[in-house]
Amino acid sequence: MAGVLIALHAEAAVIWVGGMFFAYTILRPATGPMAGPDRLNLWRRNFKAFFAVVWAAIVVLLATGYGMIFGIMGGFAGAGLHIHLMQALGIAMMLLFFHLYFAPWKRLKRKLDAEDYQGAAADLGQIRRIVGTNLILGLITVSIGASGRYWG
Numbered sequence: 001m002a003g004v005l006i007a008l009h010a011e012a013a014v015i016w017v018g019g020m021f022f023a024y025t026i027l028r029p030a031t032g033p034m035a036g037p038d039r040l041n042l043w044r045r046n047f048k049a050f051f052a053v054v055w056a057a058i059v060v061l062l063a064t065g066y067g068m069i070f071g072i073m074g075g076f077a078g079a080g081l082h083i084h085l086m087q088a089l090g091i092a093m094m095l096l097f098f099h100l101y102f103a104p105w106k107r108l109k110r111k112l113d114a115e116d117y118q119g120a121a122a123d124l125g126q127i128r129r130i131v132g133t134n135l136i137l138g139l140i141t142v143s144i145g146a147s148g149r150y151w152g
Ligand code: HEM
Pocket: 006, 009, 010, 013, 016, 017, 061, 062, 064, 065, 066, 068, 069, 083, 086, 087, 088, 089, 090, 091, 093, 138, 141, 142, 143, 145, 146, 147, 148, 149
């Protein structure tokens, strides 16, 4: 059971953080030469699919993370420092994602429907900054989660 929980936990982390890495460092520069409306609509289609995946990853991370803590480690008393750090960073990432989802992503869709491309570009910029922050937090969290058993 422990093996299944940690495997699912790691898969969810890889998918969320790997998706942000691809979007930020590979896809973003590649869309640079595109005209505004095409570029914005491409991001809209990307985000629609990716954000659904992020919601699923969050559910899996929480269920498996707390499943390991309460089902295997005997609660927080049995959890090392790395688990507390991972939880704090993980929750910060989730709150940032919730903000991104309910504020700039909602606005971006509304403005694209109204063909307000300048306004939509500002929302895309905000999403980019939040994803950039979450990418850095995610890379740190993965390092802590994966290495912590040797020091936590
Ligand atoms: C938010 C609540 C979270 C909780 C309660 C939690 C809990 C845990 C626990 C209990 C372990 C096992 C550690 C051990 O056996 O020493 C673990 C491992 C790990 N976690 Fe989390 N975690 C959370 C969020 C995250 C997030 C957001 C990420 C990455 C984005 C992440 C990435 C990892 C990784 C990479 C491992 C190591 C897997 C391996 O051994 O290969 N965790 N987590």
